[in-house]
Amino acid sequence: MRKPENILYGTGDKPPLQILLVLALQQMSFLGVYLVISPLFARELGLDPPQSLQLVSATLLASGLGVLLQTAKISGIGSGYFCPLQATSSTFAGLILVKTHSGLSAVFGMVGVVGLAQMAFAWLFQRLRGVLTVQVAGLAVLLIGLGLGYYGIKLVLEADAGLELQQQGLLCALTLGTMIVFNVWSSGFLRLFSAFLGLLAGFIGSYALGAIPDSDWAVFHDAPLFYLPRPMNIGWSLDHHAILPAIITGLFLALHGFGALVAAQRFNDADWKRPDLQLVKQGILAEGLTNVCNSFLNGLPLTSSGGAVSLAASTGCTSRYLAYWLAALMAGIAFMPKAIVFWQILPLPVMGSALIFLASFTALSGLQVIASRLLDNRKTLALGIGLILGVSYEPVLRPFHQASAEALKTLLFSGVSLGVFVAVVLSALFQIRNHTREQRTFDAQHSSLDEVIVFLEQQGRIWGARPEIVRRAEHATWQAFEILTEHGLLDRQDGDSDKIRLQTIFNEYTFTVILGYSGKVLPLMTHPPSHEEMLNDEGAVLQMAGYLLHRLADQVRARHDGERCELRLIFND
Incomplete structure (x- = not known):
């Protein structure tokens, strides 16, 4: 602190x-x-x-x-x-x-x-x-x-x-x-x-x-x-x-x-x-x-x-x-x-x-x-209605004071509590069909940076992530796209274009982007290769790319399961 x-x-x-x-x-x-x-x-x-x-x-x-x-x-x-x-x-x-x-x-x-x-x-x-x-x-x-x-x-x-x-x-x-x-x-x-x-x-x-x-x-x-x-x-x-x-x-x-x-x-x-x-x-x-x-x-x-x-x-x-x-x-x-x-x-x-x-x-x-x-429509409505009722506390309260049902008066305690209560109830209601996991498949060869940005920003609004975290996720995800395509880590399936399945997870503490694909696993390095390795080892360039990706996210994990590979980028919120 x-x-x-x-x-x-x-x-x-x-x-x-x-x-x-x-x-x-x-x-x-x-x-x-x-x-x-x-x-x-x-x-x-x-x-x-x-x-x-x-x-x-x-x-x-x-x-x-x-x-x-x-x-x-x-x-x-x-x-x-x-x-x-x-x-x-x-x-x-x-x-x-x-x-x-x-x-x-x-x-x-x-x-x-x-x-x-x-x-x-x-x-x-x-x-x-x-x-x-x-x-x-x-x-x-x-x-x-x-x-x-x-x-x-x-x-x-x-x-x-x-x-x-x-x-x-x-x-x-x-x-x-x-x-x-x-x-x-x-x-x-x-x-x-x-x-x-x-x-x-x-x-x-x-x-x-x-x-x-x-x-x-x-x-x-x-x-x-x-x-x-x-x-x-x-x-x-x-x-x-x-x-x-x-x-x-x-x-x-x-x-x-x-x-x-x-x-x-x-x-x-x-x-x-x-x-x-x-x-x-x-x-x-x-x-x-x-x-x-x-x-x-x-x-x-x-x-x-x-x-x-x-x-x-x-x-x-x-x-x-x-x-x-x-x-x-x-x-x-x-x-x-x-x-x-x-x-x-x-x-x-x-x-x-x-x-x-x-x-x-x-x-x-x-x-x-x-x-x-970031705010999506669910959060905008929950907060907006709560704010309107909170600042309109006295006119909202007036009909209850005029009503004969005295017990209803205790339901309207103060502008703060009324507004927060409504926002909490609506937030809980809007959790219906508000999944914490979303995914979309991208064409690695023809997808643009804008498409990736639109998808990640949409997920950031749904879960209320901080804008700077989403910006970092967009930059690191697109770098991962370029590394996978430019270094030949993606396999073509039945002549189709290379596909990357992009999945996001949010839990109030971390914003996670998972790239799933068929091909080779990306080597991740916590230290950059030396000058000699960069000159003499063809794989050192790929190792440097893995190291740089590691610097863009708080945590990077890669795993290989049969023909499927997974690259997980984790950003602390």
């Missing part, structure tokens, strides 16, 4: 202590936007203020635990990447459905089942290599970026009390402009803190414009500085009505986590080619275990934060040591109501500007992942 140029401190690097502390504050400043989700949900459940505060504290404690589990990578739990967890309002439909049928305590029993479902799907994902492809991973990252950007624009344009449109625009320009200036035109430490400096500028601007209402300041002043959270203060129970919504919610949380974890892998490896499904499994296991613990704390379900991953990448620090400081900060704030309220009073245009900043990096990274592979 090679560290990208834009990353100052990679996964295994240890930044100075003071930098880690400020970066942890920066991450907490961003994740603070999700602290408002707990009070919103508390309002939906009808909780009183002390219970609402307990809900926020429990969710923060679980988030700190999840960051540690995700990064520590102990006993097969955790991906080893910096990938914080966050609450999401998309789980509200399932949780409220359970509360309506089974009561408030069953909501937190459902959170435990959600965690168990995530862990079960983590094991399943590892076995879905054929449908959880690089392109699907790119779609997940792209949808995370688009979702962040959409939510950011929505926050910027939402009218705060007493805040005019010009003031909203000014706060957005101040916050986003500060982030851009320090990220683009500065280097070193200032770029590391570009998001934090932007949020700080936005807060100062909000204070100067009077964008924070007096009522919010009153709540901040009245909040106690310190208190002791009480786990299980609301209760815990398990009801059979909660099992199906919990399993569905666990599936879509796992799909969302898949996207965030792929983004973390992509941001940390300059040579990234495909998702490491083993690490994805370990990361989702960490999420699931966190939610199991979270259910006994009486907190909200958590999933990996694609925004936090993007923030770490955009500012140049993805170090796992940052996770330890962030976990400690989350745990400390869980005991400090005044700090919780402070993050909740930050004006929405400031937080929305931060989301727009992060969305730019994430969405373009997803596009790069998708574009790194």
Whole structure:
């Protein structure tokens, strides 16, 4: 794994202590936007203020635990990447459905089942290599970026009390402009803190414009500085009505986590080619275990934060040591109501500007992942329909909210999970009659390079191989054609022209081209013949051709079976 140029401190690097502390504050400043989700949900459940505060504290404690589990990578739990967890309002439909049928305590029993479902799907994902492809991973990252950007624009344009449109625009320009200036035109430490400096500028601007209402300041002043959270203060129970919504919610949380974890892998490896499904499994296991613990704390379900991953990448620090400081900060704030309220009073245009900043990096990274592979009609349709449904999440969701069948609402969890779910289902469906072996017979004397290129490109699109791998295969295959014909290695059969049967195999890791023919086997050399051999040995020219072919492919194998010969060219993808 090679560290990208834009990353100052990679996964295994240890930044100075003071930098880690400020970066942890920066991450907490961003994740603070999700602290408002707990009070919103508390309002939906009808909780009183002390219970609402307990809900926020429990969710923060679980988030700190999840960051540690995700990064520590102990006993097969955790991906080893910096990938914080966050609450999401998309789980509200399932949780409220359970509360309506089974009561408030069953909501937190459902959170435990959600965690168990995530862990079960983590094991399943590892076995879905054929449908959880690089392109699907790119779609997940792209949808995370688009979702962040959409939510950011929505926050910027939402009218705060007493805040005019010009003031909203000014706060957005101040916050986003500060982030851009320090990220683009500065280097070193200032770029590391570009998001934090932007949020700080936005807060100062909000204070100067009077964008924070007096009522919010009153709540901040009245909040106690310190208190002791009480786990299980609301209760815990398990009801059979909660099992199906919990399993569905666990599936879509796992799909969302898949996207965030792929983004973390992509941001940390300059040579990234495909998702490491083993690490994805370990990361989702960490999420699931966190939610199991979270259910006994009486907190909200958590999933990996694609925004936090993007923030770490955009500012140049993805170090796992940052996770330890962030976990400690989350745990400390869980005991400090005044700090919780402070993050909740930050004006929405400031937080929305931060989301727009992060969305730019994430969405373009997803596009790069998708574009790194060739696409045929099957993949184009699977990804295209998934993308359209993912970005159209709210209009798709509206009819279900108006329908009387409440259980259907849990099927539409978030734009990311909906789009990925559709793409995975369609990819699995399109596997029907999509064979991994294809072959075609060519006339060796009269076939052209264009015919070979067309065949190999068609196979590359079907299987989603990288364009550069297909280009290498085309060049090496045509060289093999010329060697077989020019050196008389092909036998004519019944006066017919020489025939070469071309077969391709792809398995996500290698692109293999097999040339089958009747004739003599090609001698393969790992070392070139010497100058003396080239002058004195007639077979040395053929040996040199075999050596050069060996240089064009990652592996070359030749075998002879009776009258049939086989030349196998293997290219690592």
